[in-house]
Amino acid sequence: MWRTCSIHPNLKTHSIQCNRNDFIPIPHEFYEPGDLIIGGIASQIFFNYNPMDFSEQPSQMLIKVAFVDTKHYQHILALVFAVKEINHNPSILPNITLGFHLYDSYYNAHMTFKATLALLSSQHEHVPNYECDVQNNLVAVIGGFGSKTSIYMDTILKIYKTPQLSYGSVLSRRNDKLLSSWYKMAPNDGHQYKGIVQLLVHFKWIWVGLFVVDDDNGETFLQTLVPLFSQNGICFAFINRIQKLNYLYGMMESFSSNAKTFPSLMESKVNVFVVHGEPPSMENLYWQLFVVDLNSPIGKVWIVTAHWDFESKTYQRDWDIQHFHGAISLMIHSNQPTGFRTFLQRVNPAWAKTDGFIEDFWEQAFDCLLKESNESESVDPKTTCTGEENLEDLPGPLFEMSMTGHSYNIYNAVYAISHAIHIIFESSSKLRLEPQNLKAWQLNRFLRSISFNNSVGDAVHFDNNGELIVGFDVTNWVTFPNNSFVRVKVGSLDPHAPPGKTLKIQDENLVWHEWFTQVPPLSVCNENCNPGYRKRKKEGEPFCCYDCVPCSHGKISDKKDMDGCIKCPEDQYPNKAQNECFPKRIIFLTSEEPLGIIIVSFILSFSLTTVFILITFIKNRDTPIVKANNRSLTYILLISLLLCFLCSFLFIGQPGRVTCLLRQTSFSMVFSVAISSVLAKTITVVLAFMATKPGSRVRRWVGKRMANSIVVSCSLIQVALCTAWQISSPPFPYMDMKSLDDKMILECNEGSATMFYCVLGYMGFLAIVTFTVAFFARKLPDSFNEAKFITFSMLVFCSVWVPFVPTYYSIKGKSVVAVEIFSILASSAGLLGCIFSPKCYIIVMRPELNNRHQLIPRKHQ
Incomplete structure (x- = not known):
């Protein structure tokens, strides 16, 4: 059953009251005739209404209150402006006049369907496919503004394959086809x-x-x-x-x-x-x-x-x-197309007789009435519009004089349709195609491949999905x-x-809100983690919310909000703030630093002392105390101790390939000679005492040959061990980057730890044998029994080298080298002091005791 609606102006809005048994026309329409018609579905009027709950008569419930989106009136004007611009441009459609036919969607599915059908029907007859005397030459439809409005339109237009050019943003649908008649003037x-x-x-x-x-x-x-x-x-x-x-x-x-x-x-x-x-x-x-x-x-x-x-x-x-x-x-x-602002300045209530949108727009935009009807019923009477109001005086939220993005899409859509029509008529010029014979579906093939530059120089062409690029x-x-x-x-x-x-x-x-003190403002769940810290997720919170925890030892974070800390390269170390890596300093024991100076002082002191003792013994070589206990062994022992002191210099300075090869082996061999000499002297004392007994067979073993054999044989074993060490896995310079956090230790790697301990263990074995023999010989009846002092010297040796091994592996850096040097000096000085200090005392301080009668016990005299 058809119904009609009459539009009545009231104080603030317009209402549409519907009566039964009447046909309902679409209240807002803008039509201008032409050879070809471009249809349009605008979105300017919005109705808020109470739904029918059948508590009252339907005729009383169907009262709708209309609000005008005044800003959207520019969409209509953009279409009208583009059509008029094309009609005045003889280079596009010289012999064809474009017209337009616009309806409103009212943001309503029912009215959108109705308006779309009205565009497809003959004028004022809502019957699709019905042809009457007034021919409807619709070639394309532009609309709509919202996604749903465009979808409602497409539901009907795709049946007739009528091109639809949407000027609002629309999500691509999975069922969009390449041959669809729907074109999107806005990006996806x-x-x-x-x-x-x-x-x-x-x-x-x-x-x-x-x-x-x-x-x-x-x-x-x-x-x-x-x-x-x-x-x-x-x-x-x-x-x-x-x-x-x-x-x-x-x-x-x-x-x-x-x-x-x-x-x-x-x-x-x-x-x-x-x-x-x-x-x-x-x-x-x-x-x-x-x-x-x-x-x-x-x-x-x-x-x-x-x-x-x-x-x-x-x-x-x-x-x-x-x-x-x-x-x-x-x-x-x-x-901004040229002339658009001037065009808007000429718009007024009387500018177009067929504009069905201008009255509602003008009254609500300027808050006045174009007609005085029903003004007496208004609670807040309005003034009467003069018609001379200017669109430029409206605030931006109500209307803009600059062309908006959606209006620009409509402008380009009109030009895309016009260029497609131009190509059609140009390609069919020989057939003399008449405008009234052009079918809307024929534009699709040309619209899909259209490409041109509009009046402001922007390129207009579609991609394979029918979306404007x-x-x-x-x-x-x-x-x-x-x-x-x-x-x-x-x-x-x-x-x-x-x-x-x-x-x-x-x-x-960019301009920011004045409330912000920092620009650009921050928007984070919590403060950023500064360098030196890493993020740790909060349980139960989004991953953007986290705690900041310091980096673990040896790691850094050099940027804000790092998920994890990173290790520095091996040759670098983290600073105290753990936000930067610094190059590690190469260290080794040098003679210029205080510790090196002290060690060099000790080495020179002990070396000079040894030289002094050796000279003293050489000057007094014919005295009884020097002759006692094998004079040649005494010289060998003193020279080997001097070399032991001098070997300490190999441990000072930058380690090189040669110094690393000579450090341990030279000291081991020289010190083995020294201990072998001490062992030979001890055995000589024992054999000498045993030889004094009547009929003793040991007498034939007493002499220089026996002592020299002990020194040579014991020393050769150490030489063999050192040679095997040098051949199998020799020491070499090595950069230790891990022991210390901020330094690299340049040291000598021993190569084979097994050979190192064999060499060191052999010296310990000689020392234990020497100590044992000297211990049992300490009470032999001599006025000057050298075995007692050898026993003390071996005690010093053991007390030095036994704690050396655990100390060697418990400290790092140049302290390791210093400990080994001190061990060498202490053990060598122990031998020197315990064995030679009593003799030097007699030779230098008590020369009267340096005679044969003092060395031989009285009972033997």
Whole structure:
């Protein structure tokens, strides 16, 4: 049953009252005839209405209150401007006049279907496929603004393969086909979602809040964006779902419920909010901020998608938009065609008789009435519009004089259709195709391959999916106390650029909210971990929330927010703050440092003392005390001790290949000669005493041959061990980088530890044998028994070298070398002091005792 609706102006809005048994025409329409008609579905009027609950008569319930999105009127004007510009351009369609036929979708599926069918039908007869006297030469349809509006239109238009050029952002669907008649003048939404992530990564914002419209598009947004967040180390603190606006009382209820939680979100430490939604759903977000009514706005960075624009209904003209100062949005790329601003300046209520949108727009934009009907019923009477009002006087949230991104898409869509028609008629010039014979579906083949530059020089062509190859403008919104704003382009996003070059942004041109003391502001769950610390995840918290713990010993972190600490190279060490590696210093024992000077002093002192004793013994070689106990052994012992002292010089200075080969082996052989000499002297004492007994057979063993044989044989064994060591695994210079944290030790690696201990053990064996023999000979009846002093010297040797082994492996660096040198000096000095100090005392201090009578006991005299 058909019904009609009459439009009645009231004080603030327009209402449509429907009567039964009447046909319902579409209230808002803009038609201009032409040889070919471009259809359009705008989204300017929004109805809030109470749903039918059958408690009253349906005729009383179907009362709808209309609100005008005044800013969207520019979409209509952009289409009209493009059509008029083409009609005045003889180079595109010289013999064809374009017309247009526009309806409104009212953000409603039913009205969208109805308007689409109306475009496909003959004028004023909503019967598709019916041809009457008035021919409908529709070639393409431009629309719609929202994703769902475009989908509703496509449901009908794809049946007739009529080209549909959507000027709003639309997500690609899996069932989109290459031969579809649906063309997207805006980039795919997936591109701007990736752009948002790149924007967050660029400014290192990893702790954000999400505002999402509670519908299918919002869910798609979340399903796309949340995985991208995780891949790029971004967390969301909350997801606030913005309720869709369907009913008047439902709208108010959703406002009040959301406003209860919104103050806590504004006061949180999240400084960046990402907003996704489509008008009129974004009105809910405006309402929340209006209800919160903060005395001084808390600064937040709002990152909004291309769907959202700073727009207000007439009842919102006094709402404060300072909350959004410094917002960043990815706007669909736009440019300013020449003459568009002049065209807007000529628009007035009487500019076009068939414009069914201008009256509602003008009254709500300028808050006046073009007609005086029903003014007496108004609670708040309005003034009468003069018709001389200027669009330039409107604030930005109500209307903009610069062409917006969506209007620019419409402008390009009209030109794309015109160029396709131009190609068709140019290619069929011989056939003399008449405009009334052109079918809409014929444009598809030409639209898919269309490529041209528009009037401002931007390229227009589609990809294989029917999407216009275009990018986004990164826009910074600067608001002012009078509710005006300026859009400042601060960068661009080109989805088709090579990886790493898609986002370009001029940070220095960005304007931030005055509330921020640091620019760009931080938005993190907690403070960054400084160098020297690493992140440790908090249990039960998102991965962006973490504790900062110092790096473990030997590791550093040289950047902020490192997941783990790293080790320095072997030749470097961490500083105290553990945020930088410094080169390690090479160390070895030198004669210039205090420890080296002390050691050299001891070496020279002992060496000179040994030389002094040797000279003394040579001068007094014929005295009884020197002749006693084999004079040649005494010389051998003194010379070997002198060489032992001098061998210590091999341990001082930078280790080289030669010094490493000679260090241990030279000392081992020389010291083995010294101990062998002591052993020979001890055995000589024992044999000499045994030879004094009558009839003793030992007498034949007493003499220099026996002593020399002991020295040579014992020394040759050590020489053999050292030779085997040098052949099998000789010592070599080695850089120890691990023992000390901040230094590298240049030392001699012993090569074979087994051979080192064999050589050292052999010296210990000789010392033990010597000590044992001397111990049993210590009480032999001599006035000067040398065995007693040899016993003491071997005790000194053992007390020095027994603790040497554990000490050698418990210390690091040049202290190891110093300990070995001190062990050599101490053991050598022990032999020198214990054996030769009593003799030197007699020779130098008591020469009267240096005679034969003193050496032989009296009972033997």
